[in-house]
Amino acid sequence: MQNAATKRAAAVAAVLAIGLAAGVAEAKDKIKVGFIGPLSGGTSSNGLGGRNSADLAVRLKNADADAKYEYELVVLDDECKPDKGVQVATKLAADKNVIAAATHYCSAVAIATVDVYNRFGLPIIVWGAVLPDITYGNDYKEVHRVNGTMINQNETAAKFMTGLGYKTWAIIHDTTDYGKGHNKYFSQYLTENGGKILGTFGVTADQQDFTAELTKIKSLDPDVLYFGGLTPLGVRVRSQMEKLGLRALFEGTSGIVSDTFIEGSGELAEGVLAFREGAPTELLPGGKVFMEQYKKQNYAEPSEAYGPFAFAAMNLILDTIEAVGPDRKKVRDTLNATKGRDSIVGEISFDKNGQNSVALITKYVAQDGKWTVWAESEYAKGKRKLKGQK
Amino acid sequence: MDVGLFGQYVMNGLMLGMMYALVAVGFTLFFGVLDVINFAHGDSLMVGAFTGLATYLGLRELGVVWPAVQVPVVLAAATAAMAVAGALIARYLVLPLKSAPALNTLLITLMLGTVLRESIRLFYPAGANPKPFPALLPAGAVELGNFSLRADNMLMLSAGLVVIVAVHLVINRTKLGLAIRAVAQDEETARTMGIDFTRIVLVTFAIGSALAAFAGIMNGLYYNEINFGIGLLLGVIGFSSAIIGGLGNIYGAIIGGFLFAALQTIGAVALPFASAYKDVFAFAVVILIMAIRPTGLLSEKVSERV
Numbered sequence: 001m002q003n004a005a006t007k008r009a010a011a012v013a014a015v016l017a018i019g020l021a022a023g024v025a026e027a028k029d030k031i032k033v034g035f036i037g038p039l040s041g042g043t044s045s046n047g048l049g050g051r052n053s054a055d056l057a058v059r060l061k062n063a064d065a066d067a068k069y070e071y072e073l074v075v076l077d078d079e080c081k082p083d084k085g086v087q088v089a090t091k092l093a094a095d096k097n098v099i100a101a102a103t104h105y106c107s108a109v110a111i112a113t114v115d116v117y118n119r120f121g122l123p124i125i126v127w128g129a130v131l132p133d134i135t136y137g138n139d140y141k142e143v144h145r146v147n148g149t150m151i152n153q154n155e156t157a158a159k160f161m162t163g164l165g166y167k168t169w170a171i172i173h174d175t176t177d178y179g180k181g182h183n184k185y186f187s188q189y190l191t192e193n194g195g196k197i198l199g200t201f202g203v204t205a206d207q208q209d210f211t212a213e214l215t216k217i218k219s220l221d222p223d224v225l226y227f228g229g230l231t232p233l234g235v236r237v238r239s240q241m242e243k244l245g246l247r248a249l250f251e252g253t254s255g256i257v258s259d260t261f262i263e264g265s266g267e268l269a270e271g272v273l274a275f276r277e278g279a280p281t282e283l284l285p286g287g288k289v290f291m292e293q294y295k296k297q298n299y300a301e302p303s304e305a306y307g308p309f310a311f312a313a314m315n316l317i318l319d320t321i322e323a324v325g326p327d328r329k330k331v332r333d334t335l336n337a338t339k340g341r342d343s344i345v346g347e348i349s350f351d352k353n354g355q356n357s358v359a360l361i362t363k364y365v366a367q368d369g370k371w372t373v374w375a376e377s378e379y380a381k382g383k384r385k386l387k388g389q390k
Numbered sequence: 391m392d393v394g395l396f397g398q399y400v401m402n403g404l405m406l407g408m409m410y411a412l413v414a415v416g417f418t419l420f421f422g423v424l425d426v427i428n429f430a431h432g433d434s435l436m437v438g439a440f441t442g443l444a445t446y447l448g449l450r451e452l453g454v455v456w457p458a459v460q461v462p463v464v465l466a467a468a469t470a471a472m473a474v475a476g477a478l479i480a481r482y483l484v485l486p487l488k489s490a491p492a493l494n495t496l497l498i499t500l501m502l503g504t505v506l507r508e509s510i511r512l513f514y515p516a517g518a519n520p521k522p523f524p525a526l527l528p529a530g531a532v533e534l535g536n537f538s539l540r541a542d543n544m545l546m547l548s549a550g551l552v553v554i555v556a557v558h559l560v561i562n563r564t565k566l567g568l569a570i571r572a573v574a575q576d577e578e579t580a581r582t583m584g585i586d587f588t589r590i591v592l593v594t595f596a597i598g599s600a601l602a603a604f605a606g607i608m609n610g611l612y613y614n615e616i617n618f619g620i621g622l623l624l625g626v627i628g629f630s631s632a633i634i635g636g637l638g639n640i641y642g643a644i645i646g647g648f649l650f651a652a653l654q655t656i657g658a659v660a661l662p663f664a665s666a667y668k669d670v671f672a673f674a675v676v677i678l679i680m681a682i683r684p685t686g687l688l689s690e691k692v693s694e695r696v
């Protein structure tokens with residue numbers, strides 16, 4: 001009996017060995033890497049742009065004859081919902097063949113999933129979520145982020161807006177971690193810079209009707225309405241402001257810097273301000289090359305604002321795997337030691353929390369149906385005036 | 391609080407209440423004739439709004455740019471499409487389950503709602519994104535202090551009122567209405583009196599769903615934005631309104647709709663804590679009302695405890 005079993009085992013091993021040898025001779029080893037973002041729901045345009053950009057990084061690497069491995073991108077949809085995010089993150093992290101992943105655009109999702117990645121030891125790079133706590137609220141070695149946080153964004157926003165001469169604000173923010181974070185940091189920096197907050201309103205992330213809040217804000221008569229939330233809500237607030245005859249300037253965050261906001265608000269988008277870490281794609285160090293390559297692949301959706309970050313995150317993952325091999329622990333440690341690496345979004349250096357330092361904040365204003373860099377806009381040149389600007 | 395501000399709140403509340411009432415009337419009609427809850431009702435509203443938007447875009451392609459033509463055509467297309475859809479839902483999903491446990495109907499309509507919602511998201515061009523809905527009504531506004539009295543709001547309120555009065559007249563003054571009431575009261579007896587039961591059920595579902603489409607268009611015109619998710623909360627609120635009013639009673643549904651809107655407005659305005667809790671407040675009051683009056687404020691003549 002025992003003899004037979006040994007023989008069979010030997011036979012199986014031999015077959016396996018031959019198979020493996022043949023495999024190596026024929027093709028490179030297949031390595032799985034992951035991508036998670038909101039592919040459906042109100043913020044899906046950003047998610048799909050990020051997915052395409054990560055996919056582009058994988059395709060380019062696979063087309064590279066010098067690459068040691070062949071990569072397969074596992075794409076999952078978090079729907080911008082924390083519960084769904086934890087589900088797909090667990091699915092991805094539990095698959096031992098997945099070596100690393102670029103994950104999440106929505107902060108509320110990213111903050112909910114970091115524990116999962118830590119528990120399963122899957123190294124990830126966040127490509128779009130801006131809540132500081134994702135990297136700073138824990139000391140998980142698995143968690144990294146290529147894009148900046150909302151702290152810098154709101155500091156710049158507060159300084160810039162008070163610099164324009166605005167004095168009073170009303171704040172509407174969604175009550176997810178994302179919206180609350182924006183409210184916290186913007187309020188803090190605004191007060192430091194001498195701005196006055198007349199009222200703060202927390203709203204649920206899927207609220208439809210804002211007339212009650214906006215009517216109250218109208219009676220407070222602020223110069224500026226600051227909105228800390230994502231595109232779908234932003235579109236609603238903007239259009240309902242108009243219905244109630246609210247004349248305040250609309251100021252948003254990186255959450256509304258998307259083509260969808262402009263498409264959704266139509267003419268009402270004109271003169272809306274928003275702030276985002278990093279620079280517009282075409283002004284990034286590798287932006288031009290990225291755009292060319294992106295175009296060549298004929299993706300159905302545009303890369304949107306955070307596409308380049310998804311590309312940079314995925315590229316960094318692929319380069320790291322190339323360097324140290326498909327081993328989660330090695331990849332994690334190598335990622336943690338990343339310093340001064342060139343990428344299309346500029347140099348990437350992770351601090352001890354895995355946070356990339358992105359010092360650059362770009363100010364945007366919507367002009368003629370496009371997000372225009374403030375310095376290049378007709379508003380900055382004085383040809384047009386923002387609401388309430390003297 | 392100054393008068394202008396108060397007026398504005400009342401106006402906001404009335405607009406919301408009108409939409410809720412229209413949805414609630416649908417729920418209550420369905421329950422009246424067939425004792426079923428159609429949880430796809432909110433999503434019928436959403437599909438109605440999208441049908442209206444598609445019709446508008448089609449008209450624009452054809453070069454029809456006059457609001458006086460656009461509004462009636464958009465309304466007609468949306469209500470007609472949903473009336474047909476409502477009748478189909480009744481014929482092929484609800485009626486076959488008539489003798490099955492009520493839970494089955496609940497489940498099947500709940501699933502249908504999800505199918506409708508996901509279909510719009512996946513198959514309407516870029517359906518996952520919020521869609522701008524055109525402002526087709528005259529935009530004139532009179533500013534009275536903090537109150538901006540808008541022509542379009544007034545038009546929508548009056549139109550809603552006309553529709554509600556029309557439903558009232560149909561139910562109480564026509565032969566069809568008599569038949570609907572007969573079926574609601576006692577199906578067996580109605581059948582023996584020669585009333586075509588199936589036909590009445592189909593017509594009732596058609597009317598209810600057309601009302602939802604009307605509310606959907608109103609929603610679009612009021613907010614100038616629609617998305618695939620609007621039906622979800624409106625459905626729940628409409629259902630709650632029908633319940634607090636007394637399920638099966640049309641006037642109860644209307645009162646319930648306005649009451650719910652009032653609760654939300656009060657929750658957002660008068661309570662000291664953040665407006666994020668307005669729905670919590672409104673639904674908590676609904677729970678309270680349910681606890682005190684389990685059959686709703688105005689109950690059906692013969693109410694059945696379940």
